[in-house]
């Protein structure tokens with residue numbers, strides 16, 4: 766889907782991250798919803814329902830707990846996931 770590595774969140778302040786999750790606007794002002802990006806749609810329709818505490822918790826995790834090593838570990842799990850139900854016969 767061309768989603769960038771979540772390491773990029775380390776450059777987001779909490780207010781910038783809150784705006785990203787609520788509106789789909791990046792910290793450099795790109796409006797992903799206006800551009801028709803899935804991230805903009807997910808932000809406006811789903812991530813905008815997160816509470817301030819939830820946004821703070823995700824931001825803290827992505828700033829402190831998310832490393833290149835952790836990303837590799839999590840991405841390696843993808844190959845072990847069952848196929849999505851819409852692909853089952």
Ligand code: HEM
Nearest residue numbers: 766767768769771773774791792797802803804807812823
């Ligand atoms: C809490 C959940 C999520 C977080 C924290 C998150 C975070 C981010 C961040 C930080 C970016 C980069 C913004 C930038 O360019 O500065 C991004 C882009 C993107 N995300 Fe998400 N995202 C989340 C959920 C999702 C979901 C559920 C999807 C897909 C269904 C998704 C798909 C994408 C895509 C495709 C991009 C690139 C869009 C573009 O550049 O136009 N994200 N996301």
